Amino acid sequence: MNRARENRWLVILGVISVVFLFGAPEVLELFTIINLTTAIALALLALSLGLVWGYGGILCFGQTAFFGLGAYAYVVAAINFGGTSWAVVVAILVAAGFAAVLGYFVFYGRVSDVYLAVITLTVSLIFYNLMRRTSGPEYKIGDALLGGFNGINAPPLNVPGDASWFLFPEDLFYVAMTALIIGYFGCVWLVRSHFGRVAVAIRENELRAELIGYDIRLNKLLLFTIAGGIAGAAGVLFANGVGRVTPDLFNLYNAALTIIWVIVGGRGTLIGPILGAFGMFYLTSTLGQQSSINNNLVLGVILVIFVLLVPRGIVPSVIDLWDRRRGHRGAMAGQGRRRRRRNRSATEAHDEG
Template sequence: MKIDPRWAGFLVMVALGLLLMFGLPQVLDLFGLVQMTVFVAMAMFALSQGFLWGYGGIMSFGQAAFFGLGGYAYAIAVINLGDSTLPVVIAVAVPVVFAALLGYFMFYGRISDAYIGVITLTVSVILFELVNSTSGDAYHIGAAQLGGFNGIPGVPPLNMPGDSSSPLDPGQMWYAAVGSLIMVYIVLRAILASRFGRVVVAIRENETRAMLIGYDPRFYKLLTFMIAAGVAGLAGCLFTNWGGFISPTVFSLTMSAQVIIFVLVGGLGTLLGPMIGAVGIEYLITIAGSQHLVDANLGLGIVLVAFVLLVPQGVVPLIRDKVLPFAKLVPRQSKPIPTGAEVPR
């Protein structure tokens, strides 16, 4: 039986994910596993940006808004409800509904790509300022004090579905985080392989052309935006769970910029690339923060500039298009000749 190379790659990725999920707890101590759990949350955040930008062609400079909304929605809901089962759903639903409202005005209002970037960035800054100014006892939702700049500490962790008396320990949290990441990856792959996914990619390629053959780009872009917001919300939920804490910094420009760098380094137009970019850069940040030879931010900046200059296409496309064909592991693909009709990605 001959397997399509794309599906073979997908199966390999899922197998590798499962291997990491069950293998890492055997080789890492608890501290290492907890650190890897936050990398997984950031990988899911990067996946949302990679799906939106790389496949939908929508450049959001404020994806942190949905990440933060997911995190805050989880924290507020779980503090009020106790059991984490419904709060996880709320952490996905709140960003999706917010994205539906924002996206409706952006896409049906025919806002151009550049302004979509500006609007999403502005929304993220507004949320940062808004949550930042909620210090004091007056600012609470039910039992959850919003806490302004200090954020919400002591957020209860995930528990076994429907059983608030069985919270997950850090080891179990690892399985929940990686399991969620693998599930999201599979769902996004399935979406991209569906008719909907083909239309999304076609709209990225040439929006006018897709419109003239009967597809409504506004509708497809809105759905793509909502899906990416839901994934970012789930990532925010995992992030809040990791530290049991959330603060307005999740809405910061740093978060929005960081996720773009994850995608660029890992490779735009792939799902694997953003995840690898996120884990790699988060690891570098950790290493840089624990040494005293050079300023961590300076060192990281140099690494990022070097990446953009030397590997502009990102790590995964480099391996896929140059390394694997060179090693004759996969056949070279025919390259499209630019027609001048493509929408810039």
């Protein structure tokens, strides 16, 4: 897709997003708005993985580690601070900071991509098992009891500077949707910048990028840290959407589901993972309302179908199909113009004769 057409689509997408931001609470029921807020949080998580995997070539199988850390850090900080104004900042910094520490040892240790995926997944499962064993009253951080497998109730977001003014579900939807819009267009700006182009170059050929003179380890670490911070912000929104954080945020099911969102939507795009997260969220919600079909079986079939038949995902495949159709119409139009010119030339030659 050329830059001019991409800019047009970005403008259209921005307009649709703003209309949805202000229009959805006016026409949808409260229950739907609450579900949408949760879906938006998961879409932000998918965006973080789409950034680090699609543009950095870093398969982070444990992106839920930063997601869960952000959620837990938000709740613990909010309980101890008595408000959420600084808790959001703390959550994002904790998730990004942990991603930076983990990424430092992984990238500067020259760990291969396969082992990186295993390490991040292992870290996420370690958090899952660790948090499940914090049920006793002795497991607390300040005034916040960790709660073990039962989790912790999440304090609702308040207006910055006023801990007594809590946001209603409609207000939380505005915050979540605004965060998703800012996150998406921020990532678009990032991948279009010099840093983003270097990240893509490293993804395509690490050795060549390093021989040119780029510090591939530092670039990977920065991208990994940014994605961790975005996942932490998603954890904050998810904690507010469901009202509770539990160790299940770190489990294998959610880790695999995040990968499926990106594969279905389209790796190498930013809008693809977001659409994949929304679509899969409502699919799993619908499947959860019945008991005749196993959810995991359906997800497994979807994963196999996309890996074998649509490996690039929905968005890149649709773009390719659109380009081929436009190219075919352009070729047909060109043939028609050439045919008309030949007929006109033949007519003129006949008249002259």
